[in-house]
Amino acid sequence: MEKPRSELSLILRGVARDPLGLMGLIIVGTIIFCALFAVWLVPYDPIAMNIKDRLQGPSLNHLLGTDQLGRDTFSRVIMGGQVALKVALPAVFGAMAIGLTLGMIAGYGPKWLDNLLMLFFDTIRSFPTVMFALAVVALVGPSLETVVLVVMATSIPTYGRVARTQTLTLRNSEFILAERAMGASMTRILGVHMLPNIIGVLAVLAAMDIPTVIALEAGLSFLGLGVKPPTPSWGALLKDGYSLIRQTPWLVVGGGLPIILATLGFTFLGESLRDVVDPKLRKNR
Amino acid sequence: MVHYAVRRFGLALLILFVAVTVMFLMIRAVPGDPVQIMLGPRATPELQARLTAELALDQPIIKQLAIFYGNLLQGDLGIDVFSGRSVTSIVFQQLPHTLSLIFASIIWSATLGIALGAYAAAHPNTVIDRVTAAISVSFVAAPAFVVALLSLLIFAVHLQWFPAIGAGEGFWDRLDHLVLPSLAIGLSWVGYIARLVRASMLEVMGEPHIRTARAFGLSERRIVMIYALRIAILPVVTVIGVGMGFLLSSAVFAEIVFARPGLGKLVIDSITTRNYPVVMGSVLVSTGLFVVSTALADLINAWLDPRARAGH
Amino acid sequence: MTETLLEIDNLGVDYETARGDLKALRDISFDVKKGEIVGIVGESGCGKSTLISSILKLTAPNTRFRNGEVRFKGQDLLQNNERQMRSLRGSDISIIFQDPMQTHNPVLSIGAQMVDIQHRSKAAKADKRATAAKMLAAVGIPDPEARLDQFPHEFSGGMRQRIAIAMALMSEPDLLIADEPTTALDATLEVQIIERLHELQREMHCAVLFISHHLGVIAELCDRVVVMYAGAVVESGDVRAIFHDPKHPYTRRLIDCDPGHIKERARVLPTIPGEVPDLANLPTGCIFRDRCEQAGPRCAAVPPLAGIADGHNAACWLNHKGGVS
Numbered sequence: 001m002e003k004p005r006s007e008l009s010l011i012l013r014g015v016a017r018d019p020l021g022l023m024g025l026i027i028v029g030t031i032i033f034c035a036l037f038a039v040w041l042v043p044y045d046p047i048a049m050n051i052k053d054r055l056q057g058p059s060l061n062h063l064l065g066t067d068q069l070g071r072d073t074f075s076r077v078i079m080g081g082q083v084a085l086k087v088a089l090p091a092v093f094g095a096m097a098i099g100l101t102l103g104m105i106a107g108y109g110p111k112w113l114d115n116l117l118m119l120f121f122d123t124i125r126s127f128p129t130v131m132f133a134l135a136v137v138a139l140v141g142p143s144l145e146t147v148v149l150v151v152m153a154t155s156i157p158t159y160g161r162v163a164r165t166q167t168l169t170l171r172n173s174e175f176i177l178a179e180r181a182m183g184a185s186m187t188r189i190l191g192v193h194m195l196p197n198i199i200g201v202l203a204v205l206a207a208m209d210i211p212t213v214i215a216l217e218a219g220l221s222f223l224g225l226g227v228k229p230p231t232p233s234w235g236a237l238l239k240d241g242y243s244l245i246r247q248t249p250w251l252v253v254g255g256g257l258p259i260i261l262a263t264l265g266f267t268f269l270g271e272s273l274r275d276v277v278d279p280k281l282r283k284n285r
Numbered sequence: 286m287v288h289y290a291v292r293r294f295g296l297a298l299l300i301l302f303v304a305v306t307v308m309f310l311m312i313r314a315v316p317g318d319p320v321q322i323m324l325g326p327r328a329t330p331e332l333q334a335r336l337t338a339e340l341a342l343d344q345p346i347i348k349q350l351a352i353f354y355g356n357l358l359q360g361d362l363g364i365d366v367f368s369g370r371s372v373t374s375i376v377f378q379q380l381p382h383t384l385s386l387i388f389a390s391i392i393w394s395a396t397l398g399i400a401l402g403a404y405a406a407a408h409p410n411t412v413i414d415r416v417t418a419a420i421s422v423s424f425v426a427a428p429a430f431v432v433a434l435l436s437l438l439i440f441a442v443h444l445q446w447f448p449a450i451g452a453g454e455g456f457w458d459r460l461d462h463l464v465l466p467s468l469a470i471g472l473s474w475v476g477y478i479a480r481l482v483r484a485s486m487l488e489v490m491g492e493p494h495i496r497t498a499r500a501f502g503l504s505e506r507r508i509v510m511i512y513a514l515r516i517a518i519l520p521v522v523t524v525i526g527v528g529m530g531f532l533l534s535s536a537v538f539a540e541i542v543f544a545r546p547g548l549g550k551l552v553i554d555s556i557t558t559r560n561y562p563v564v565m566g567s568v569l570v571s572t573g574l575f576v577v578s579t580a581l582a583d584l585i586n587a588w589l590d591p592r593a594r595a596g597h
Numbered sequence: 598m599t600e601t602l603l604e605i606d607n608l609g610v611d612y613e614t615a616r617g618d619l620k621a622l623r624d625i626s627f628d629v630k631k632g633e634i635v636g637i638v639g640e641s642g643c644g645k646s647t648l649i650s651s652i653l654k655l656t657a658p659n660t661r662f663r664n665g666e667v668r669f670k671g672q673d674l675l676q677n678n679e680r681q682m683r684s685l686r687g688s689d690i691s692i693i694f695q696d697p698m699q700t701h702n703p704v705l706s707i708g709a710q711m712v713d714i715q716h717r718s719k720a721a722k723a724d725k726r727a728t729a730a731k732m733l734a735a736v737g738i739p740d741p742e743a744r745l746d747q748f749p750h751e752f753s754g755g756m757r758q759r760i761a762i763a764m765a766l767m768s769e770p771d772l773l774i775a776d777e778p779t780t781a782l783d784a785t786l787e788v789q790i791i792e793r794l795h796e797l798q799r800e801m802h803c804a805v806l807f808i809s810h811h812l813g814v815i816a817e818l819c820d821r822v823v824v825m826y827a828g829a830v831v832e833s834g835d836v837r838a839i840f841h842d843p844k845h846p847y848t849r850r851l852i853d854c855d856p857g858h859i860k861e862r863a864r865v866l867p868t869i870p871g872e873v874p875d876l877a878n879l880p881t882g883c884i885f886r887d888r889c890e891q892a893g894p895r896c897a898a899v900p901p902l903a904g905i906a907d908g909h910n911a912a913c914w915l916n917h918k919g920g921v922s
Contacts, residue, residue, distance in 0.1 A: 501687030
């Protein structure tokens with residue numbers, strides 16, 4: 001366990017040296033910190049209504065004002081970060097795991113299986129993401145789980161294709177050929193030799209994918225088809241803000257800024273990670 | 286070229302076939318009575334019976350699929366369960382609004398992005414290059430619907446420079462109504478395309494054949510515009526083709542935020558009213574649009590790049 | 598006495614790098630007369646490529662011309678501005694590059710590119726096309742009319758190098774620079790292409806600066822030879838003199854190591870021991886000292902490129918009175 005840890009710290013140090021990477025690291029760190037300790041950080045109960053104090057502007061009591069039900073926007077923003085990560089992390093890791101498995105099978109398995117899996121990937125990619133999400137939500141109804149599943153399904157092909165390309169390249173590399181010549185089993189080759197070489201690239205993809213996923217969750221919630229109220233999602237904040245846009249700008253600002261910040265943070269981090277881990281990937285995208 | 290085109294569209298058809306079948310099976314895979322789900326609690330027995338007959342739900346699944354494809358090939362996407370109008374005509378009535386929005390977004394963002402990218406590549410490390418890079422990174426990440434909301438807030442509600450809702454009447458009014466939505470959709474693309482063009486331009490300018498062109502005394506302008514840009518533009522064409530999916534997705538949000546008619550608005554409205562055939566018809570048409578646009582991008586690429594025609 | 602076309606006089610070129618200035622060329626002097634073929638020989642990294650890009654001034658941005666002159670028809674090219682250089686490129690001076698697979702634009706047809714490079718001619722497009730076809734025929738491409746519409750990837754490597762030759766000679770230049778034109782091709786093709794090039798050169802009577810590390814080709818094709826080592830000229834002279842009576846230890850070793858020159862079956866191919874010195878951190882004295890078997894105390898000073906016989910120059914103390922001691 002010693003080696004990967006030192007490698008990780010090496011990568012993190014590389015990211016921190018890059019100004020954009022450092023900024024990404026700080027933003028993402030803050031978001032994760034806020035999400036983890038949201039319960040202690042929020043000044044108010046994010047779903048407690050207080051009609052008396054509704055639609056207030058920013059003040060020392062309510063940093064970002066209140067919504068139409070008198071709920072504290074700042075508290076809802078902090079809690080919203082938790083919801084965003086609750087969707088983004090499982091969706092991205094799930095998609096990565098499935099994509100990795102399928103991609104390695106496609107790259108290493110027989111030609112017909114490769115063709116079949118590629119057709120499968122192409123098919124999923126052929127649905128415009130939001131349209132596909134809407135179709136599924138319309139069928140099974142909106143919920144946090146639906147959002148996770150839809151997001152996961154739509155991003156499997158990205159990981160699958162990259163994993164496949166990497167597997168194909170590695171498959172003909174000398175050290176794999178040597179292993180095969182020595183009679184190593186397929187599981188050994190895939191698990192011991194290929195996996196560590198592919199996972200780095202996929203991790204970079206994942207970091208760059210998280211903003212897309214956060215945006216999709218927020219988008220669906222904005223349309224009223226994501227997480228159910230009164231769960232405080234950034235998208236739900238925007239939904240309230242949109243309907244009250246002529247009364248108060250603060251809900252739109254309060255819901256919009258964290259999304260922009262989060263996407264910026266993860267994008268900076270992802271780009272910086274990519275440059276450190278695999279500069280070649282820059283071209284492939 | 287013809288051979289390539291036939292093969293590429295063959296693949297597109299195959300993908301479309303699988304996609305549509307998956308969608309068809311997805312509907313049938315939902316537990317419970319589809320008629321009940323689609324019509325919701327308000328359904329009258331007459332409506333239920335009509336829908337059951339229409340979707341051929343009393344038939345075996347293979348037969349249903351066959352009927353479904355039979356109708357599809359005749360351009361029949363089914364019947365709106367409430368108004369009884371043909372889904373095809375409803376969808377195609379809304380489609381032009383969405384398409385004009387998407388094309389407006391592509392045109393302004395690609396033009397600006399390519400120009401900025403080419404300029405940045407020709408003058409690396411100048412102020413414009415740095416500013417472009419900074420803007421690119423910042424805007425690439427901004428989701429279209431957040432940009433849409435913020436621009437609605439700033440330019441329509443507060444400054445009142447542009448109309449907030451609707452699609453407008455007449456050419457100029459329509460154009461006026463397109464400004465903010467297409468800004469929202471295209472903004473992240475400008476930076477993305479600029480960066481793509483810059484990187485690919487710098488790569489091409491370093492290739493040996495550019496040195497050859499210089500060694501024959503061709504003007505730098507001609508080298509950049511004809512010899513390099515034509516190659517550097519190839520990835521942009523692919524990205525725009527694939528980006529059609531993102532644009533269609535972004536258009537959904539832009540249409541909701543700016544209360545514009547279009548495919549996205551149609552889908553959302555139909556979901557709220559549980560008007561299932563309309564939802565499926567819209568998703569199907571947008572998927573078809575996406576598949577065709579990716580194939581088209583590949584064809585344009587093959588037309589611009591003789592290597593792609595032959596090699597692939 | 599034939600007229601001198603190109604005179605390189607004391608040329609010094611540096612590359613500015615993060616590690617400091619890389620002294621890529623130092624005190625290069627030689628000349629090319631009208632209609633003459635001059636070969637430049639040397640290992641990779643000896644500065645051949647820097648030399649030719651300096652003549653055309655197609656150098657990387659971090660290149661600095663430190664001293665010397667490159668006179669073409671008596672005019673110092675280093676003083677020329679970009680516009681003046683551009684008017685020379687592809688008209689008075691043409692070049693054939695090393696890798697035929699990458700030398701042409703991949704998305705434009707051969708015909709389009711060959712018409713395009715006649716941009717100085719006022720002729721009609723159809724006439725330019727006819728000229729291009731004639732030139733393709735001259736380098737031995739069958740059915741040239743039809744092949745003008747094809748793209749580079751539809752030609753083999755040998756064909757592409759023929760096209761490159763056709764393009765370079767189309768303007769009937771006074772000086773043709775050939776940068777290892779056959780290195781990327783196999784041996785039989787190499788012979789064919791060299792012969793074709795030689796024929797056309799005799800027809801057009803242009804001077805050729807032929808860069809190669811293939812001694813056999815140089816010996817067969819060239820009138821005179823310039824031997825370069827680590828950014829400096831170590832020996833230059835008549836092709837016969839260089840091959841039969843080399844005056845610099847490096848030239849001697851180069852000839853000994855040439856596979857074409859080794860008669861008996863050697864168990865181990867001979868090589869020159871040691872490494873080329875770091876050009877960013879030049880050692881003092883003779884540049885070849887560390888690898889030279891005959892090095893002596895005097896080699897601590899840089900030997901001048903001095904005349905030995907008529908037109909034969911070498912930079913080695915061995916040719917001086919007193920030798921290396």
